[in-house]
Amino acid sequence: MPVKGNQFKSNNFKDTGSAKGSVKAEKPSRPKVESVPSFGLKDGRIIKVGGLFFLVLSGYFLIAFTSYLFTWQEDQSYVLKANGGWHNLFKGQQELIDNGIKSPVDNWLGKFGALLSNQFMFEWFGVASFIFVVVFFIIxxxxxxxxxxxxxxxxxxYALFGIVFFSIAIGFVHGFIVDYPHFLEGQFGFWSNRLIDAQIGRAGAAGLLVFAALTFLIIVYNIDFKLPEKKRPATTLPGFDDADDISEPYMGGGNVPIMPEMPFTPVEWPGRKSKLSQEGVLASTRYAENEVSEELEPVAKGPIFNVEKPINEPEHKPVTLMPEPSTETEIPLMVSDTRPNDVLSIEKEDLVTADDLVAQFGAFDPRLDLSSYKFPVLELLENYGSNKIAVNTEELEANKNKIVETLNHYNIEIDKIKATIGPTVTLYEIIPAPGVRISKIKNLEDDIALSLAALGIRIIAPMPGKGTIGIEVPNQHPEMVSMRSVLASEKFQATTMDLPIALGKTISNEIFIADLAKMPHLLMAGATGQGKSVGINAILVSLLYKKHPAELKFVLVDPKKVELTLFRKIERHFLAKLPDEADAIITDTKKVINTLNSLCIEMDQRYDLLKDAQVRNLKEYNAKFINRKLLPTEGHRFLPFIVLIVDEFADLMMTAGKEVEIPIARLAQLARAIGIHLIIATQRPSVNIITGTIKANFPARIAFRVQSKIDSRTILDSGGADQLIGRGDMLLSTGNDLIRLQCAFVDTPEVDKISDFIGAQRGYATAHLLPEYVGEGGEASAKDFDSENRDPMFEEAARLIVMHQQGSTSLIQRKLKLGYNRAGRIIDQLEAAGIVGPFEGSKAREVLIPDDYSLEQFLSNMDAKD
Known part of the structure; x- marks a missing residue:
């Protein structure tokens, strides 16, 4: 039966102390207000007490069992006497003596220790019982x-298997010596062996034990059983000594071996590049990119060739290999000792697979470039607040009465009230009486806010997935959520997300962690001073605590010039920039446009790599590269995640408009699969700033407090952001759900400490370099072309471009195995010479020469002029 609101004015509610914490009326007819208790599972005290109990128990078992090994004979009369055993535990000393039982016992832990150890070691499992000590300690x-x-x-x-297995195994071996139960195997091991022996005999028992042991190893370690391979005769090339061994030194922490000093001339092969060098061994080129010495001096860049054996040619003549068309993981190589014109002819075939390379060199580890890098420690962060809920029962009761009274004024009856307490907001869930219209309660938002005299009342009608109506009421004493408490949580420490960002706590006081890689882009908005910059810092700090510099790069855009300056110290570790820029944090609008277009070029290049590797996304590509199925000699490389963060997007839209919107839209539409993710923040979430094109590609949005319902609808497509209380209170929309969170607080001095900690470590030579981009007005012109200073690869690049009829920098880079900067200069020279057309954004340049014959005439005329 529905209950009238005025029946709740009495204060006869009591705290029941349930797990969820509820404030219930003594009469069943009254609605219930549930809250979180101050003691129980929520604050982890019972868990800690349980952990302490198991540690003490493991120590007790260890001492009792160890003592039993030395005192078991003296205590036999006490533990095994007729009518003895556990019956003797509470008997007095004189009574034991009268019954002919020695007292006291010699066990180091007294009577209980003697009985306990006898029970486990003699009557049960023998010395295998020591495994219980390990299990209790781990728990x-x-x-x-x-x-x-x-x-x-x-x-x-594993412990249960070990206890049973070792008890039976020891009993099997000990059974050859004695024919009675012993504490080594226990009665379980002894009688189990008797039973098995009677059924399948001693030989069968031995086979069963071996089978059980091997089954365990297969399940746990997945061991392989391989027959010894037949050794193949070694093929010795001229100047190649079988006794030579170069497997000792390693470059970059152990990814690839360094070849001894020797002249080596790499040979360009037509078409697809082979994956092998001499004798079927991988010639994996690994570039020492951005490496610095201990004195932070840059290492000279260049290829490091890996071969199994060195080739010491007396005359140091270049060696040309003639590979056949190769598959991705298995490549035939033909080598002969006959060398007409210094070219090895076809005589013998050998095969090497990616699995062989992994077995020989191990999987590629991108972290070995900075193997000494240490992740930031939690001590760099402050622990603000007590992490305890400050809302008491009296506050819950008062708010409940005011809500019920307000609803009663409008003849709205309710059946039940439940309260869920968060760090800054308490959610009251009410179940209205049958027949009450939800819209009627929704329209009372301002009336309820007036009765509670609170800022930021928000009504959720109905609650998603529940048959209730939610009323969020700010706490009188909000609790600050510290970044340290969030990052120290097991949820964050044990996460397997690709890009975990710790945003804070929900209204149910649970830590909320999201995966930026699955969002895949994030749009943030909020009025000045409501926590937007703190939210950006929280995201950056979360990623710095979880990712290695080789796995993640940031592109930071800060038009205000003051918000992200603290991260300049980690430039050589985590930041990315254009090749010729002095500052990695971008503040100039023109440079922002160039950087965004450079990211579009990077995106296109990465998609080309994914296409060549025949994979669909960054995760599959890197997995294939780590397993050495993709080779650096073919232009492949390990691809880190790139996160673009724009702190004030409105300023860019006002000054650049379409020049910014177009590359942002391209990246938002296409960059997810290749690991480029965007975080865009703005103070003004108006429709001319956050356009429809941008909103369509940002399903994940965060709204801090805004000034009007219109702004709330612009960012979230729903109201509610105007009812937030500020200071980190925010709403997260993931497309389907709308979650209220209290953002984790990280102060400027904390960010400064983290940046100092990372920046003081050994890093790369420079920041990660993005592809070079030349905007309008920056292209080379014909008068700038100097044929005498053209690149040595100019003619070869021209033939390549004309053959493919595609004026692409990435094509030159891949086919000629050049760096992007050099390939870009060559394409500029080709444009200046009139071979390709001008730059056209993301499209390939137009090729102005139709065929090879015309090109040769063109090059001949150019040489004649010189």
Whole structure:
């Protein structure tokens, strides 16, 4: 039966202390207000007590079992006497002596220790019982210190197998010596062996134990059983000594071996490049990009060739290999000792697969470039607040009465009220009586806010996935959510997300972590001073605590010039910039346009690499590269994630407009699969700033407090952001759900400490260099062309361009194995010479010469003029 609102004016509610914490009326007819108790599972005290108990228990078992090994004979009369055993535990000393039982016992832990160890070691599992000590210690350590030594479920499963297996195995071996139960195997091991022996005999028992042991190793370690391979006769090239060994030194922390000093002339092969060098061994070129020495001096860039054996030619003549068409992971190579005109002819074939390369060199590890890098420690962050909920029962009761009273004034009856307490907001969920229209309650938002005298009342009618109506009421004493408490949580430490960002806590006081790689882009908006910059810092800090510099790069755009300057110290570790820029943090609008277009070029290049690798996204590509199925000699490289952060997008739109919107829209539409993700923030979420094209490609949006419902609808497509209370209070829209969060707080001094910690470590020579971009008015002209200073690869690049009829920098880069900057200069020279047309954005340049014959005439005329 519905309950009238005025029945709730009495204060006879009590805290029941349930797990979720509820404030209930003594009479069942009254609605219930549930809250979180101050003691229980929520704050982890019971978990800590349980962990301490298991640690003490493991120590107790260890001492009792160890003592039993030395004192078991003296305690036999106490633990094994007729009518003895556990019955003796509470008998007095004189009573034991009268029954002919020695007292006291010699076990180091007294009577209980003697009985306990006898029960486990003699009557049950023997010395295998020591495994219980390990299990209790791992569980206790996990609960008390919140540090996972081993997964608890696997620990218990392996321990049960170990206890049974070792008890039976020891009993099997010991059975050859004695024919009675002993504490080494326990009665379980002894009688189990008797049973198995009676069924399948001693030989069968031995086979069963071997089978069980091998099955365990296969399940746990996935061991392989391989027959010894037949050794193939080695092929010795001229000047090639089988005794030579170059497998000792490694470059870059161990990814590839360094070849001994020797002249080596790489040979360009027509068509697809072979993946092997001499004797079927990978000639994997690894570039020492952005490496610096301990004195932070740059290492000279250049290819490092990996071969299994060095080729010491007396005359150091170049060697040309003639590969056949190759597959992706298995390539035939023919080598002969006959050398007409210094070219090795076809005589013998050998095969090397990617699995062989991984077995020989190991998987490629991108982190070895900076193998000494240390992740930031939690001590760099401050622990603001007590992480305890400050809302008490009296506040819950008062708010409940005011809500019920207000609804009663409008003849709205309710059946139940439940409260969920968050760090800054408490959610009251009400179940209206049958027949009450939801819209009627929704329209009372201002009336309820007036009765509670609170700022930021927000009504959710109905709650998604629930049959309730939510009323969010700010707490009188909001609790600050510190970044340290969020990053120290198990949820963040154990996450397997590609780009985890710790945003804060929900209204149910749960830590919220999202994966930027799956968003895949994020749009942030909020009025000045409402927490937008803190939110950006929280995202950056989350990624810095989780990713290695080789795996992630930031492109930071800061038109205000003051918000992101602290991250300049990590330039050589995490930042990316254009090749000729002095500052990695971009503040000039023109440079922003060039950087965005450079990212579009990077996106196109990455898609070309994915196409060549026959994969669909960055994760599959990097996995293939790590397993050495893609070779640097073919232009492939490990691709880090790139996160573009624009702190004030409105200023860019006002000054550049379409020049900014077009590349942003391209990146938002296409860049997800190749690991480029955008975070765009603005103070003015108006429709001329956040256009429809941009909104369509940013399904994930964060709204801090805004000034009007119109701004809220612009950013979220729904109201609510205008009802937030500020100071980090925000709404996250992921397309389907709208989640209210309290943003984790990270202060400027904390960011400064983290930047200093990272910046003080050894880094790359420079920031990560983006592809070079030349905007309008920056192209080379014919009068700038100097045929005497043209690149040595100019003619070869011209023939390549004309043959493919595609004026692309990336084509020159891939086919001629050149760096992007050099390929860009060559394409500028080709344009200046009149071979290709001008730059046309993301499109390939037009080729102005139709065929090879015309090109040869053109080049002959050019040489004649010289």
């Amino acid at each position: 206790g350590y996990r609960f008390l210190f919140k540090v996972r030594l081993f997964p608890i479920s696997k620990t218990i499963a």
